[in-house]
Structure formats: structure tokens, C-alpha cells
Amino acid sequence: MILQVDNVTKQFGGLTAVKNVTFGLEEGEILGLLGPNGAGKTTLFNCLNGVYAPTMGRIIFRGQDVTGYRPYRVARLGLARTHQIVRPLNELSVRENVVVGACYGREGLGLRAATRVADEVLELVGLHERSHQLASSLNVAQKKRLEMARALASHPYLLLLDEVLAGLNTAEVMGMLATIRKICERGVTIIMIEHIMHAIMNLSHRILVLNYGELIAQGAPAEVAQDPVVIEAYLGNPEMAEKLLEEEEI
Amino acid sequence: MSAWRQPGLWLPLLLVAAAAIWPAFGNNASLRETIFTMLMSVALASSLNILLGYTGYVNFGSIVFFGLGGYLGFYTVSALGWHLLLAVPIGGVAAATLALLLGSAVLRLRGAYFALATIGINEAMKALVINLDFLGGPTGMNLNFSIYQEYGGPAQALWLTYWALAVITLLVIVVSYLVKKSKFGLGLMAIREDEDAAEVMGVVAPRAKTTAYVISAFFPGLIGVLFFFKNGIIEPESAFRLHLSVELLVMVMLGGAGTVLGPVLGAAFYQRLRGLLLTSELFKNTQLVVAGVLLLLIVLFIPAGAVGWLRHRFAPLRRLLE
Ligand SMILES: Nc1ncnc2c1ncn2[C@@H]1O[C@H](COP(=O)(O)OP(=O)(O)OP(=O)(O)O)[C@@H](O)[C@H]1O
Ligand SMILES: [Mg+2]
Numbered sequence: 001m002i003l004q005v006d007n008v009t010k011q012f013g014g015l016t017a018v019k020n021v022t023f024g025l026e027e028g029e030i031l032g033l034l035g036p037n038g039a040g041k042t043t044l045f046n047c048l049n050g051v052y053a054p055t056m057g058r059i060i061f062r063g064q065d066v067t068g069y070r071p072y073r074v075a076r077l078g079l080a081r082t083h084q085i086v087r088p089l090n091e092l093s094v095r096e097n098v099v100v101g102a103c104y105g106r107e108g109l110g111l112r113a114a115t116r117v118a119d120e121v122l123e124l125v126g127l128h129e130r131s132h133q134l135a136s137s138l139n140v141a142q143k144k145r146l147e148m149a150r151a152l153a154s155h156p157y158l159l160l161l162d163e164v165l166a167g168l169n170t171a172e173v174m175g176m177l178a179t180i181r182k183i184c185e186r187g188v189t190i191i192m193i194e195h196i197m198h199a200i201m202n203l204s205h206r207i208l209v210l211n212y213g214e215l216i217a218q219g220a221p222a223e224v225a226q227d228p229v230v231i232e233a234y235l236g237n238p239e240m241a242e243k244l245l246e247e248e249e250i
Numbered sequence: 251m252s253a254w255r256q257p258g259l260w261l262p263l264l265l266v267a268a269a270a271i272w273p274a275f276g277n278n279a280s281l282r283e284t285i286f287t288m289l290m291s292v293a294l295a296s297s298l299n300i301l302l303g304y305t306g307y308v309n310f311g312s313i314v315f316f317g318l319g320g321y322l323g324f325y326t327v328s329a330l331g332w333h334l335l336l337a338v339p340i341g342g343v344a345a346a347t348l349a350l351l352l353g354s355a356v357l358r359l360r361g362a363y364f365a366l367a368t369i370g371i372n373e374a375m376k377a378l379v380i381n382l383d384f385l386g387g388p389t390g391m392n393l394n395f396s397i398y399q400e401y402g403g404p405a406q407a408l409w410l411t412y413w414a415l416a417v418i419t420l421l422v423i424v425v426s427y428l429v430k431k432s433k434f435g436l437g438l439m440a441i442r443e444d445e446d447a448a449e450v451m452g453v454v455a456p457r458a459k460t461t462a463y464v465i466s467a468f469f470p471g472l473i474g475v476l477f478f479f480k481n482g483i484i485e486p487e488s489a490f491r492l493h494l495s496v497e498l499l500v501m502v503m504l505g506g507a508g509t510v511l512g513p514v515l516g517a518a519f520y521q522r523l524r525g526l527l528l529t530s531e532l533f534k535n536t537q538l539v540v541a542g543v544l545l546l547l548i549v550l551f552i553p554a555g556a557v558g559w560l561r562h563r564f565a566p567l568r569r570l571l572e
Contacts, residue, residue, distance in 0.1 A: 049450060075452035083450075089443035091508075100440045103433050104452030111433050150451060 002027045002158055002189050003048075008057035010043050010213075017043040019213040020057070025158075025191070030184055032204030032221070033193045036234060040213040041193045042084055045160050048191075049081050050074040062157060078106040080156035082147035084163045084193070090136035094127055095119070097135050097146055098153045105154020117153050125149045125179055141172050148176075152183065159183065161192040165199055177203060201225065209233065258572025259427045262514045263420055266292060269518075270416035279405075282412055284525070286480070290473055291517035293419040295501040296426045296510075297469040302499070303507035304435055305462045306442030307357065308365045310495055311372035315345035315470040316477070317489030318375060321385055323475025324484045328393050329384070333400065334407070338414065338475045345471025346464045348375075353460035360445070369492065376490035390485030411480045415473065422469050427510045429465070430572065438462050439508070493538055497524075500541045503548045506555030510572040515556060520544075 003025040010018040018040040025031055033041050046052045048059060050071040059067045066074055080101070089097050095118055102114035102121075109117060122128040125145040130138065135146060144164050151159055161180070165173050177199060184190055194200040200207065201221040209217040209224060211233040217224050224230055270289060273282035298312045319341030326337040356367045380388045401407035429435040437458045440448035449455050478484040497520065505516025520541075527533035527540060552559050561568050 051446070051450065071446075071449040072452045072454045075450060081450060083447070087444050087447040089440050089447065091443055092439060096436065096439075100436055100448070100453065101451050103436060104440075104448075104454075106452075108452075111436070114433070154452060 001025065002062055004058075004060040005048070006058040006060070008044070008047055008054045008059060010040070010047050010052055011055045016213050018047060018054070018210075021210070021213075021215050022057075023208060023215065023218065025189060027157075027189055028184070028187060029189055029206060030180075030204050031191045032200040032207040033191055033210065034200065034207055034224070034230075035210035039210040041210055042162055043213075044210070045081060045162055045191075045193070048074075048160060049079055072104070075105060075154065076108070078155075078157035079160070080105065080151035080154045080158070081160035082144070082151050082162055082164055084166070086140065086143040086147055088135035088138065088143050088146055090134065092135055093131065094133055094135055094138065094146060095122065095131035098122055098131075098149045101150035101153035102155075105156065107155055114153070117155070118149075121149045121153045124152070124182065126175065141168050144168065145176075148179070152188075156188060158189045158191070161190060161194075163193050163195065165194055165196050173199060256427075256572070257570045258510060259424070261570065262423050262427075262511045265514060265518075266416075266419055266423060270419070273412070279408070282408070286412055286415060288518055288521045289415050289419045290477060291498070291501060291521050292514050293415070293422045293473055294470055295498050295505070295513035295517040296419075296422045297466045298498050299466075299502050299507060299509075299513045300426060300429060300438075301462050301466040302502055303509065303512070304430065304438040304442065305459060306445075307459065307463075308361075308499070309368045309466070310365045310499070311368035311370070311492065312466065312470060312498060313491060313495040314368075314372040314375050315349065315467040316474040316494075317372075317379075317486075317491075318348055318474070319345040319471025320474030320478040320484055320489050321379060324391055324393075324478045325385060327397065327475075327479060328391055331397075334410065334475070334479055335414065337479070338472050341475035342468045342472040345474070346468040349464045349467035350460065353463045354456060357456065357459040357463060372490050372492055372495070376486050379489070380486050386485070388486060390483065390489075393479070393482040408480060411476050415476050418469065418472055418476075423510065423514065425465065425469075426513075427572065429462075430510055434458065434461070442508070493541075496538070496545075497541050500545045500548070503545060503553075503555055506557030506559070506561075509555070509557040509561070512555050512557040 001024050005021060005023050008018060008021045009016065021044060035041050047054045050069045053068040058065060061077060061079055066077065098118035098121055099114045102109050102117040122131050125148055127142060127145050127149060138146060148164055165176055168176060180203060192200065204221055207218065207221050207224045208215060209230050216233055217227045217230045269285055273285050294316065298309060301307050301309050322344045323337040323341035326332045326340050327334055352371060359367050379385050398404045398407045401410055437453045440453050441455050441458060445455055501516040501520045502513045504520060505514065506512025524537055527537055554562060557571050561571055
């Protein structure tokens with residue numbers, strides 16, 4: 001078990017964004033995290049990597065209780081993430097952005113070794129031709145790749161991907177999916193938040209569904225897609241429900 | 251080391267060394283005073299740049315380290331009778347210690363709040379010194395003329411002070427360059443760009459920021475000792491002059507925050523300009539106004555400063571100008 005989440009709750013004032021969430025994660029797994037807008041998916045990520053300390057509950061990462069750890073401590077232990085709203089280091093080059101990930105990630109590499117890792121990762125995500133550009137000059141799709149490259153460069157055990165496919169066109173989505181598969185083959189465990197159903201259904205070994213902060217379903221993709229509770233959760237959003245039903249037919 | 255082959259390092263070193271040697275020809279004391287001011291500005295601006303330019307924390311009260319170092323160094327020389335060159339590191343260590351003690355608290359503040367807090371630190375330190383009798387209280391301290399005998403007379407003492415400053419200035423530039431090119435410096439720049447994202451990537455921001463703060467305090471502490479020894483007098487109003495802090499900000503911004511060469515050029519240019527303005531009756535009392543207007547123009551039109559602008563405009567210069 002690489003990650004064990006025990007009864008994690010996160011409140012913002014009166015709002016409970018994540019409520020009593022419990023789940024475990026095996027090494028090498030790709031876990032999909034689904035849920036309507038505002039369900040608490042990003043907040044759960046923020047709790048896992050230390051951006052927020054959970055109001056209640058415990059998070060055990062690779063046998064170590066990391067509840068309430070600062071993000072840099074969690075990062076050092078080998079948990080990396082991307083941001084749903086991209087956060088490039090604008091005035092640094094693309095390569096420098098990725099070198100930061102390698103320098104300060106799990107392995108804490110020196111500059112020279114980190115640069116080598118950065119070049120390798122940039123190649124993997126297809127940004128190598130832009131490595132000397134400033135990060136601010138990238139378009140959104142490229143910035144998403146940069147987020148991914150930075151996280152990967154830290155050589156994490158566990159990678160949290162927050163909607164890396166959102167806003168990408170079909171070709172870009174296909175490219176990104178291939179990249180994620182490659183990462184998984186390298187033995188990195190992944191939790192991914194995604195709204196694009198076919199992507200998450202195809203890629204994930206297992207799916208969790210959050211609604212109003214609560215875990216309402218979990219299981220294999222096919223089971224979850226047919227779960228009446230899940231379908232109902234998406235009924236507030238007919239378009240989503242439709243997509244989900246489409247999935248069933250395929 | 252390969253760093254010595256980089257123009258980004260030796261260009262500013264060469265400029266500073268050339269300027270520093272100049273007054274030695276013909277034993278020119280008045281030129282020495284001019285260059286002293288210029289070197290001091292270069293070193294103080296470059297120190298400020300480590301926090302302001304690399305880390306992105308605007309320190310409005312950086313002069314507190316200069317004043318504190320100056321005071322303690324002055325005390326060691328005048329009251330304890332120590333040699334100047336022993337007093338200099340004491341000033342530096344005192345300033346660095348203050349930064350270390352305050353750093354973890356004050357660096358939690360961001361943006362304008364941090365800037366305001368640094369002004370507060372400077373004013374608080376001034377108030378403290380005014381109330382310390384052993385440092386001379388509100389009237390400060392004077393050097394006894396007999397002190398100079400140890401150095402072979404006042405003239406020799408002034409030259410010694412000058413050369414010590416020149417060495418420290420070169421050292422500041424080397425440190426500024428090495429920090430910029432290091433893993434530590436990359437962490438600082440990540441903090442400057444987005445502190446939360448940097449922490450998510452594993453940069454231990456509190457520690458990195460405090461270290462940057464300590465480095466940027468250490469050198470002003472050394473220089474304060476030299477400056478007030480040269481002056482022969484120290485008083486709270488001259489040691490903790492807030493407007494000097496503001497002028498340093500202008501120099502860094504003018505030359506290019508976050509570059510090694512920028513603060514060097516910015517400081518030299520600003521001091522030259524100031525020298526010209528001071529001789530004019532009209533501008534004599536308006537130098538702060540000029541500084542303010544300059545700051546406004548830079549922020550509005552060339553936020554990257556001269557060196558930043560050149561680097562941006564002319565790609566081949568990037569290898570040359572750091
Ligand atoms: N820092 C915060 N302060 C207050 N409320 C917050 C904060 N962060 C998130 N929330 C609230 O918590 C709830 C969950 O938000 P979260 O961003 O986790 O949802 P999400 O599932 O990621 O949604 P989306 O699919 O839109 O990204 C929302 O109601 C949101 O407004
Ligand atoms: Mg979200």
C-alpha cells in the first residue's frame with residue numbers, strides 16, 4: 001500500500017469540501033478521481049500534498065504519517081502533483097522550471113544531474129524544442145505539459161494529476177494519454193482527476209467518485225459507470241450524465 | 251573553477267576593479283572619496299539584489315544592517331580599541347545574526363506587508379540605539395583622533411578602509427554570481443516566481459528565504475563598519491537613513507533586478523547622476539524626488555531594468571550579461 005487515506009475531512013469555515021474520505025492505493029495503480037464541479041477533488045489533492053492540513057483524518061504515505069506536513073516535505077518524500085490552474089515559473093526558462101522539480105524533488109539532485117533529468121523529461125512530454133523559451137511564452141496545452149514535466153522530474157513514487165487533459169484538443173489529449181501510460185509503465189503510481197470520461201475510463205484501474213465532498217462510489221470503471229448513485233450525482237449536470245451513459249454503451 | 255571563464259562573472263568584476271584602482275594613481279584622495287561612495291553603493295545594491303532580485307522580497311529597510319554593523323564595529327574600534335579589520339567581521343556577523351533572528355518571522359509576510367515590516371525593523375533598531383547609552387544614545391559616538399596611530403596616521407587609515415571596501419565589493423559580486431548560478435539560487439528564483447508552487451516542488455522556502463536574507467544582511471554589516479570608521483562619527487540618524495534604502499532600491503531596479511551586472515551599473519549610474527545633481531543648486535534638495543520619479547519610470551516602462559531589457563532585446567547578449 002503506497003497511500004492510505006483515513007477519514008480525511010477538510011472544512012473551509014462552514015463549508016465541508018471533503019468529508020470523511022477513506023481509501024487505499026496500491027503501488028503501480030492508476031486511480032481515477034471523478035466528481036461534478038466543486039465536489040472537492042482538488043481540495044483532496046491539496047490535503048494529500050500538504051497545501052492544506054486536513055481538518056480531521058490521517059494520511060499515510062509509504063508507511064509514514066504525513067498528515068499536516070508542509071508541501072515541500074511531502075514533495076521530498078516522493079509525492080508530486082500538477083495544478084489544475086497552471087502555475088508556471090514565468091520568468092524562468094522551460095528547462096529551468098523542470099530543473100527545479102529535479103533539484104528539489106525526491107532525489108534532491110545537484111544542478112548538473114538535474115539538468116540531465118530535465119532534458120530527458122522534456123523529451124518525454126514533447127517540450128524539448130522549447131526548453132530555452134521562457135515559461136510565460138507557452139500556450140495552455142504546453143503549460144499543462146510543463147506542469148507534468150516538473151512533477152515527473154522529481155522522480156516521484158506517487159503522481160497527482162489534476163485535469164491535465166482539460167482544454168486540450170483531441171490530438172493533444174491522445175498525446176497526453178500516451179505519456180501518462182508511459183509514466184505508469186515506469187512504475188509511478190498515479191491518481192488523476194479528469195472530466196473527460198473516455199480518457200479516465202480507459203486509463204484507470206479503479207475509480208473513486210466524489211460528490212459534495214463525500215466518496216459516493218468506488219470500483220472498476222465499468223461498475224462505477226453503471227452505479228445508479230453516480231448517475232444520479234451527475235444528473236444535476238445532464239451533459240455529464242449523458243457522457244457517462246455513452247460510456248456504458250461502448 | 252569554470253565560473254571564472256564566464257563573462258557574466260568577470261565583466262562586473264573587471265568594471266569594479268578598474269574603478270577601484272583608479273584613485274591609486276597619483277594618490278588622489280578626492281577621487282577616492284567619489285569611488286568609495288560608488289563602490290559602497292555597488293556592494294549594498296548587489297546585496298539587496300539577492301533578496302529583492304533573486305527572491306522577490308522587497309526590502310525597504312535594508313539599511314538597518316548597514317547601521318547595525320556600523321554601530322557595533324564602531325563600538326569595537328572606539329571603545330574596545332580593536333583593529334578595524336577585526337571590527338569589520340563583527341559588524342557583518344551582527345547584521346547576519348539580526349537577519350537570522352528576524353528572518354523566520356518577518357519573511358512569512360509577503361508583498362507590501364513584508365516591505366512595511368522591514369521599514370519597521372529599521373525604525374525600531376534606530377529607536378533602540380537611541381536608548382542605548384553605551385552606543386552614545388541620540389548623539390552617537392566619535393572616533394578619538396589617536397586611534398589612527400595604529401594605522402600609521404589618518405591618511406593610511408583611509409586608504410586601508412578604501413581597499414577593504416574594494417575587496418568586499420568584489421567579494422559581493424562573486425557571491426552574487428555564485429548564488430545566481432547555484433541550485434540554491436534557482437530555488438530562490440522559483441520562490442520569486444511563485445512561492446506556493448516552489449514549495450509544492452519541494453523548495454524549502456522558509457529556509458531558503460532566511461538564508462538569502464542573512465547573506466543580503468551580512469555584507470552591508472561589513473560595509474557599515476568601514477563607512478563609519480572613515481567618517482569618524484556615527485549617530486542614529488545617519489546610520490539608519492531610510493532614504494538610503496530607497497535609493498538602493500532605485501539602483502537595483504534601474505540596472506536590473508535579478509541580474510549580477512544590473513545593480514553594479516545601476517549603482518554607478520545613480521551615483522554619477524546624484525553627483526551631478528548635487529552640484530546644481532536647483533536639484534540639491536530634490537534628490538529624493540528624482541529617485542522617486544526614477545523609480546516610477548522604471549517600474550512603468552522598464553520593469554526589468556537596463557540589463558534585463560538588454561538581455562530581453564538582444565539574445566546574443568544573454569551569454570555576456572548575467
Ligand atoms: N481555499 C478555499 N477556501 C474556501 N473554499 C474553498 C477553497 N478551496 C476550495 N473551496 C471550495 O471547496 C469546494 C470544493 O472545491 P474543489 O476545488 O476541491 O472542487 P473540484 O472538485 O476540484 O472542482 P472542479 O471540478 O471545478 O475543479 C468548492 O465549493 C470550493 O468553492
Ligand atoms: Mg478541481
